[in-house]
């Protein structure tokens with residue numbers, strides 16, 4: 001048999017390697033910023049266009065490169081940072097694999113301008129698909145400027161896989177944050193489509209964090225400090241009362257490199273145990289310094305995962321260090337776990353009267369009238385007069401006002417109907433409900449009983465209401481007597497800007513979203529003034545997780561978030577009127593069986609089933 005194995009040509013090998021190193025524009029940004037830092041730059045500019053899809057440029061004032069080095073830097077395994085395998089265990093540079101530039105040049109149009117400090121002139125190189133297509137002598141300042149255009153121009157599948165400009169920009173900003181936080185002694189400037197997003201002067205760690213996340217951050221930070229043989233810990237944790245629903249502000253740096261470590265994260269969370277509500281996450285900016293020989297950074301191409309020699313010891317030290325700071329700053333005893341006002345009213349609304357949670361009964365609410373409206377937004381309701389549904393309301397007419405069950409139209413979709421469809425159930429004419437363990441609403445139907453999860457039911461009701469409002473844009477907004485001023489980080493403000501149309505559609509009213517804070521002048525009918533900040537926080541975090549672009553999914557995320565945040569929770573007592581209204585509204589929903597998060601809302605227990613238990 002003839003020989004069939006061949007060595008891959010370099011440009012193919014580079015493209016394959018690129019798949020590991022470059023997932024999206026943000027990966028290029030990370031590599032270029034790290035190269036600039038390794039080149040000892042004291043000032044770095046990041047310039048982005050269209051979420052990095054058309055342009056990523058990093059300009060540094062570092063050591064620059066000679067002509068030969070400039071050409072060689074685009075070869076695979078070409079690096080000035082290590083020479084032998086042992087060097088891997090005493091790294092003090094970000095890069096060392098010598099593959100970033102080779103990978104990037106294989107999949108984009110790259111231009112480099114570079115000059116070492118003491119050379120008269122510099123070098124200008126153009127590379128397309130791994131080939132140097134242009135080289136000349138150039139007049140350029142000390143340092144290096146690397147321009148990457150048309151990322152993935154030769155891999156359409158990868159290019160198509162990229163998300164919208166906004167989403168890619170968000171990933172870039174995340175990457176920028178990590179690098180900027182790790183190197184406060186370097187000045188950074190970051191531009192997107194011509195406007196400056198960040199301008200960060202040389203600073204200390206605390207100032208850098210505040211510059212990145214906004215002036216309100218300062219008051220949240222508690223310093224941490226620990227010096228041991230194994231590790232030096234410094235940095236900050238956020239005070240427990242600022243724990244957020246999002247995991248946004250959680251950073252570990254090891255020897256000035258951002259890393260992810262679920263294990264170490266756990267140790268911080270463990271230190272916060274009992275101090276923060278479940279479902280919220282502590283913020284932290286933790287800088288670890290360890291002996292480079294005690295870690296392995298080369299376990300992943302993007303170098304964000306690190307293997308520590310002695311992880312368990314590190315875990316214990318970190319946990320006790322964080323605990324110590326929490327105690328020392330007298331934070332722990334100040335907390336009352338049951339009634340932490342800061343948790344419930346994060347924006348200085350502590351003095352407001354407490355409003356008992358209650359399901360609002362909208363006596364004029366006529367779900368069917370709105371069902372008819374919906375036809376105007378191109379929905380088809382083909383199935384007339386489903387008996388089970390009518391009957392459901394027989395006993396309730398007196399409470400729920402004027403609806404005329406005969407005019408009811410339903411969607412043909414089988415899952416949207418009611419569970420009573422086939423069984424022709426009826427709620428007993430005197431509909432009694434009671435609350436079981438502050439968690440379930442129990443009510444009777446002809447054939448037995450229904451047990452309804454109160455929180456999920458309310459989520460469904462609210463979800464449909466908000467979704468409807470945002471689609472037909474008829475939300476009612478309550479004007480605030482005094483505008484409410486809320487502050488957010490720049491990144492969060494950008495998200496709010498992204499979703500502002502949908503926010504308005506559901507009833508938020510505000511002045512222009514700009515800078516670090518903005519004024520809310522109106523809130524949706526269901527949201528109280530004191531909840532507004534919390535609702536927006538939750539929205540930002542959900543939106544970050546989902547990163548959806550089209551406006552329908554935006555409306556969907558928005559409605560889900562509001563439903564989740566505002567719904568009655570397990571443990572809340574509901575009076576009879578509220579219970580009945582909830583049941584009533586639930587079965588007026590288009591889909592009453594599952595919550596917006598796909599969890600079952602109720603179970604039915606038939607008389608037969610009960611009878612069997614007595615046999």
Ligand code: ADP
Pocket residue numbers: 031035036038039060062063064065073074078079080081094095096097098099100101102143144
């Ligand atoms: P690595 O960073 O792993 O060494 P890269 O492909 O990122 O590999 O870079 C290859 C080499 O090019 C580096 O080792 C460095 O010598 C040189 N280089 C890259 N970027 C710069 C820069 N901005 N300034 C000076 N030298 C650079």
Ligand code: MG
Pocket residue numbers: 031034035094095096100101
């Ligand atoms: Mg590099």
